Amino acid sequence: MPDWKQIVRKNLCVLKACSPEFADKIAEELASHLEDSYEEHLRSGLPEEGALQRILNEIELCRWNWLALRLLKEERMTGFTRKVGLPGLLAFASAMAMEWVLAIAHMHPKTIFLSNGLFLSLPITWMCLLPICGALGAIVSRRNGGSLLDRMIAAAFPAEIASAVLFVVFIVGWVISQFVADSGWNWAFVLPALGLWQTGSALLPAIPLLLGGAAADAANRALARAA
Amino acid sequence: MASVSAQIKRGSAELAVLTLLSERPLHGYEIAKQIEVQTGGVLRFDMASLYPMLYRFERKAWVKAEWQILPNGRRRRCYRLTSLGRKQLAPLRAQWRAFFTALQNVTGFQNA
Numbered sequence: 084m085p086d087w088k089q090i091v092r093k094n095l096c097v098l099k100a101c102s103p104e105f106a107d108k109i110a111e112e113l114a115s116h117l118e119d120s121y122e123e124h125l126r127s128g129l130p131e132e133g134a135l136q137r138i139l140n141e142i143e144l145c146r147w148n149w150l151a152l153r154l155l156k157e158e159r160m161t162g163f164t165r166k167v168g169l170p171g172l173l174a175f176a177s178a179m180a181m182e183w184v185l186a187i188a189h190m191h192p193k194t195i196f197l198s199n200g201l202f203l204s205l206p207i208t209w210m211c212l213l214p215i216c217g218a219l220g221a222i223v224s225r226r227n228g229g230s231l232l233d234r235m236i237a238a239a240f241p242a243e244i245a246s247a248v249l250f251v252v253f254i255v256g257w258v259i260s261q262f263v264a265d266s267g268w269n270w271a272f273v274l275p276a277l278g279l280w281q282t283g284s285a286l287l288p289a290i291p292l293l294l295g296g297a298a299a300d301a302a303n304r305a306l307a308r309a310a
Numbered sequence: 311m312a313s314v315s316a317q318i319k320r321g322s323a324e325l326a327v328l329t330l331l332s333e334r335p336l337h338g339y340e341i342a343k344q345i346e347v348q349t350g351g352v353l354r355f356d357m358a359s360l361y362p363m364l365y366r367f368e369r370k371a372w373v374k375a376e377w378q379i380l381p382n383g384r385r386r387r388c389y390r391l392t393s394l395g396r397k398q399l400a401p402l403r404a405q406w407r408a409f410f411t412a413l414q415n416v417t418g419f420q421n422a
Contacts, residue, residue: 119339146358153362
């Protein structure tokens, strides 16, 4: 008899991105379903080979991609606060605290002036400390049963919040300029400014956050293997 | 027998599964099998449609799942309807009853 669990895992590669507990549960339950179906075919009088062929046909016809998408959605929605929200907020709070301490210590972001009045603000010292915040988010997410995707989302949470806030500010600013102030925007200036703002506040900080999260994750795995 | 459209199947799936579970706790394969047998094969669940729905019910606390160990050591998850699930079932039944009655009035079918 084939290893049903292995067949399920082979067809549902998405399980690798889920938390180990969720992946194990799905693999065992779907494997059990296949085995039940196989036993039913045997009881109905089919020979072993015939029953096996029926199940292999069912496996081939199964909408694995659809199943993978639905399972991933369920996993995301199950315990999102515990696995992503709280660890992410912890990473965000620690990043904000560090920025505040650096501001008190007069360690301000480095500003690079570009042409046409554009500039890029680079908080280099803060970014050097961000791997700690990313690691914190990833560790807490892992402790709460978060999958690899959850851990990375939690690690990069401060950058995600910064990016979202910038977009909201941009949209609110545009609405005010269009409908309240009735003055059009100079898009040739606004769009590059938004891009530079996003780069300095969200995209570049996301790199050390993810690096911190990945390093903490690798260390955790190494410790688990050693234990 | 004429096959019913995918949309009607999806809409009726929740009602069918919750109704079966209101009678007794069942595991996934049993649910799929019973629905297939009781509907004469009109409604048929494959793994891709059944399990995500069961996990959704579990997330909403409409059902509670527990592992059962079989004599051969294999484990199976058994689903049981919760009181919250029972509360969901009553209005769902009423909605479908109203829907079928309305359809019957329009089409004149005795068994819509």
